Amino acid sequence: MKKYILVMVVFLLLLSMTMTIVYGWFTYVQRKSVSTFTSNDIDVIIYLNEDLAVETMDLSNLAFVDFEDDILNDTNHALNDVAEVMSFEMILSGNSPVSKSLITLDIYDTTHPLIYMIITDPAIVDYHSYLASLINPLDTKENILTQIDAHNQTQIDTLNQEIMLPGETQQFKVVVWGDYDALSEPKDIENYQTTLAVQFKVVNAYGDVS
Amino acid sequence: MKTAQLNMLKSIGYLMLSVFMLTVVTYAWFTITYENKASLTSKISGVEAEYTFYVYQNKYHTGSNTLNLYDNTCAVLEQDDLCYQEVTNPITPELIDGSVAPGERFSFAIAINSIGTNQGYVNLTLGNIESIGYDIEENKIQKAFGYEVTKISHYQNDIESEDHKALYTYQSFRHFEITDGQYYDLVTEVPMIYDINYSSTVIIYFDVYYDPSIFGQDLDGTPHTNSHAFINQSFVINDVYMNVRSTKSS
Numbered sequence: 001m002k003k004y005i006l007v008m009v010v011f012l013l014l015l016s017m018t019m020t021i022v023y024g025w026f027t028y029v030q031r032k033s034v035s036t037f038t039s040n041d042i043d044v045i046i047y048l049n050e051d052l053a054v055e056t057m058d059l060s061n062l063a064f065v066d067f068e069d070d071i072l073n074d075t076n077h078a079l080n081d082v083a084e085v086m087s088f089e090m091i092l093s094g095n096s097p098v099s100k101s102l103i104t105l106d107i108y109d110t111t112h113p114l115i116y117m118i119i120t121d122p123a124i125v126d127y128h129s130y131l132a133s134l135i136n137p138l139d140t141k142e143n144i145l146t147q148i149d150a151h152n153q154t155q156i157d158t159l160n161q162e163i164m165l166p167g168e169t170q171q172f173k174v175v176v177w178g179d180y181d182a183l184s185e186p187k188d189i190e191n192y193q194t195t196l197a198v199q200f201k202v203v204n205a206y207g208d209v210s
Numbered sequence: 211m212k213t214a215q216l217n218m219l220k221s222i223g224y225l226m227l228s229v230f231m232l233t234v235v236t237y238a239w240f241t242i243t244y245e246n247k248a249s250l251t252s253k254i255s256g257v258e259a260e261y262t263f264y265v266y267q268n269k270y271h272t273g274s275n276t277l278n279l280y281d282n283t284c285a286v287l288e289q290d291d292l293c294y295q296e297v298t299n300p301i302t303p304e305l306i307d308g309s310v311a312p313g314e315r316f317s318f319a320i321a322i323n324s325i326g327t328n329q330g331y332v333n334l335t336l337g338n339i340e341s342i343g344y345d346i347e348e349n350k351i352q353k354a355f356g357y358e359v360t361k362i363s364h365y366q367n368d369i370e371s372e373d374h375k376a377l378y379t380y381q382s383f384r385h386f387e388i389t390d391g392q393y394y395d396l397v398t399e400v401p402m403i404y405d406i407n408y409s410s411t412v413i414i415y416f417d418v419y420y421d422p423s424i425f426g427q428d429l430d431g432t433p434h435t436n437s438h439a440f441i442n443q444s445f446v447i448n449d450v451y452m453n454v455r456s457t458k459s460s
Contacts, residue, residue: 003217010224014231034336034447035265035316035418039351039440040309097311098271165269166308205270206313206422 042202043093044101048086059084064113064178064189071115071177072137072144079128084176087122090200094167101170102160102201105152109194113182116196117148118155119173127175163205174198259322259330259402259454264294266317269307273315277361277415278370294319310445312354312422312437321365322452323411324402330454334396334414338448339386344439346429350388351443354424358383359396361415364404370413371404385421396450399458418447 046053063082069075092099107114117131124130135147155172164170174196183192266274267284269291276282276292284293306316322332336357341350359382362375379398386394402412426439 006221006224010228013228034318034450035306036447037306037310037316037351037355037418037420037445039311039443039445041441095309097309098269098314099311163270204311204313206272206311 040095040097042096042099042204044096044099044200044202045091045093046200047089047091050087050089053088059086062114062176062178062192064180064183064192067115067141067179067181071131071179074128079177080126082177083127086174086176086196086198088172088174088198090170090202092164092166092168092170092202096166098166098205099164099202100160100162100205101164102203103156103172104197104199104201105156105174106197106199107194108197111184112194113179113184113192114176114194114196115145115148115179116152116174116176118152119175120155120158120171122171122173124173259324261452262321262323263297263450264319264321265297265306266319267291267293267295268317271306271308271310271314271316273417273419274317274415277363277373279319279321279413279415280365280370310420312420312440314420316418317360318416318418320414320416320450320452321411322402322414322454324409328456329406330402330456331399331458332402332412332414333398333400333451333453333455335451335453336394336396336447336449337392337451338446339390339392339394340446340448341388341443342446343443346427347388348431349426349439351440351445352386353388354385354421354437354440355418355445356383356385356421357381357394357396357416357418359414359416361413362397362400363413363415364410365413366405366408366410381416383419385424393451399455402454 048057051057062084065071065079065082070079090101105116105118117127117134119127119130131148134151135144137144139147159170159172162170176196178189178192180187180189183189264279264283267290268274274282274294279294280286282293284290284295287293310316320334324330339352341352344350359375359380361373362378362380363371363373365371375397378400379395380400381394381396384394386392396416397414400412400414403410404412422437425434425437427433
């Protein structure tokens, strides 16, 4: 009896192996590796005027100018020299995903007398010429300020749509003057101060931004 | 006594034969399934197949819109971006350059070359899916990824056909699941030869997409409204299985 069981087991084993061999013969199976995808934090470093940007930075070179004589005509050829220039540089780390920044500028003083211009081309240093190219000097002051605002918004939109690859740098400048005529009475240009909040919200390029 | 000894010797003989055959089969099986050369030729029951694997290089991680493999390989275009890079030895999962983020898409192509004129039918399956670095099962990054076949074509006489995936069984967009051990079919029984008079290559294009609408959850099950739970994780597609049969299943 035991012999029959043994023979039966061996037979079944051989049958099983035969089926396996036949299956292996009529199929051709390969296994390959595909890909690894790694999700990292977004990591950026921001510089303001070549200093590492911290939460609050004081800028004390704001100059008040005359709208018509200086902003429009640059009668004294000094508009470029007296401009308060804030050069921002944001570096996306090499380990970050493809990203974009959502930049906002907010001046806390809602009745501020500031005229500012956002420039995304770092090569531009003749601010008066650049400003003159944006506006119609024969227009009213209100319309000219609207034209500058429209330009600034276009620049912000351009920055916000820019896809940054890991390791890339995004640069822009904010050039500011004080408009003496727009300063509230008493016109204390020595002690006028306000806060310009610049927010960089850096998000991945295509998807979730919450 | 002599008969008993003879039976014992026979039994030992059968046992040794069984062990030997089992060893041979096991060795043969692992030799076939763990073959890792990217391009090889094998002849199994009259079907000759050669396999090549490509990753589409796109530094912006937006996948490929140029679903025409041989005109857009990196070697042909002599560039290293926006082209199909042949993976010459995919022993380990190809690391996608840089970090990935929701909304990104990655494209791949597998070309299976039929050298002879004997018809063969290809099944492609993804498997051994793995998430690394998750806190709870529900936050495995793999559930935010999905895949889909984007094109099936045949290359004959130096011409790649239009997409004719509609003729075959293929996978439209499907998310990976958090359950381990799942297999994910790409295509089923796609003929290697389109026109039986010519040798040809069947090309399977597929994308892997990081779905930005899939979110994680808190440890207590409270759903998140963002993908932050998947940050600092890795998602690995360890294997793509290619199975070529000489006959279609009934």
